[in-house]
């Protein structure tokens with residue numbers, strides 16, 4: 001009896017006919033073979049260059065966002081209060097320069113005040129015991145789904161019990177959308193886009209709450225070059241305290257991509273804001289894309305103010321008491 005598949009098994013004659021029909025590499029003209037090799041080499045080169053650019057530019061995390069969560073906490077150095085935890089884990093876009101320059105600036109600011117700083121990208125440090133050693137936590141361009149639910153809850157408990165938090169730039173870029181408590185309590189707005197064409201522009205920042213602890217000795221109006229962010233609505237509508245806004249008439253608040261222009265004007269356009277969270281204090285600053293951003297002395301002063309307030313050394317908004325937690 002014949003197996004059903006026997007009918008479609010190629011016979012030796014069929015194979016010979018097929019081979020004669022297909023051109024072999026040797027049958028192609030030499031000039032065509034050379035052109036083919038050059039084209040393949042160029043495509044390979046473009047792929048390699050593209051891969052390197054995507055990695056170096058930080059875009060990799062946007063194209064391939066990660067959901068990796070750390071499980072083994074880092075070994076912590078001996079810490080003395082006030083101590084600050086700088087967290088820069090990036091499971092989405094990575095601000096390579098902003099993290100490096102920001103880390104340097106935060107260490108310098110803390111060093112001037114004799115505070116301890118520990119910088120890590122290990123999310124397992126977000127547990128009750130380790131967080132209890134810190135008076136303030138900074139999300140320095142930390143992006144994406146960077147913490148497990150258990151780690152998120154540990155941070156929430158720590159902050160509500162009297163901790164201080166400072167979010168910098170990409171901490172408000174909307175990539176943390178899976179963490180609703182974070183969006184509602186620390187950011188209070190839905191990110192839309194940042195300016196492009198040009199991506200970095202000098203704009204006027206206006207301090208609108210001169211008595212706020214973050215505004216101490218900061219000029220009422222100051223200039224800053226930044227990749228300015230926009231949100232669907234001002235966090236003022238959700239009860240956040242607005243510390244500073246950006247003057248939309250002082251720069252071009254548009255995103256221009258391939259001839260398409262998106263209007264990013266908000267009208268009321270905050271760039272620094274704060275909120276009391278339980279017994280804790282939270283502040284967010286939209287600046288911080290590049291390393292150069294942190295060279296602006298006014299922005300550095302503002303960061304110093306934010307940290308002094310976050311660790312509880314300065315009273316004011318949220319009635320922080322000296323000594324922090």
Ligand SMILES: [Zn+2]
Pocket residue numbers: 095169170227288289
């Ligand atoms: Zn940025």
